[in-house]
Amino acid sequence: MLLEREIKKALGGSRLIQKKINSPLDFAEVIQEGLPSRSVFFLQKQLGLGDDEYSSTLGVSIKWLGRYRKTPRNHLGINVSDRLYRIARLYKLAEEVLEEKQAAIKWLHRPQSALNEKVPLELMRTEAGSKEVEELLYRIEYGMYS
Secondary structure, eight states, rough: OOHHHHHHHHEEEHHHHHSOSSSHHHHHHHHHHHHHHHHHHHHHHHHHHHHHHHHHHHHHHHHHHHHHHTTTBBBOHHHHHHHHHHHHHHHHHHHHHHSSSSHHHHHHHSGGGGGGTTHHHTTSHHHHHHHHHHHHHHHHHTOOOO
């Protein structure tokens, strides 16, 4: 099962998120307070996304990314923090299921037949799409998808 510490690592670890996280409820509190803006760019680098694709996935403008890149000490709003957490959680879940970081990144970037040829990262823009990506990953994990 995916541990919160893995999600925290994807968002910059203790260096960026200084609160202790032991449960999803701890993360909910951090999200409500706002994740550090540097977490946005930490995750972007791990996923290997350019600003165009990443801003679209995160639901922000390219100008927004530029503004937060220049002011890294600012905290994010609750909505962007929540979307960032969702992307990080599904990225780490894909990594756990596929057992390799690069395999997870490739999988997230490629159309998946079980998702009607949609790209998981594109579906992750919404909660409904994210749920489909998560369910597919669990089906793969438990051998219910061939």
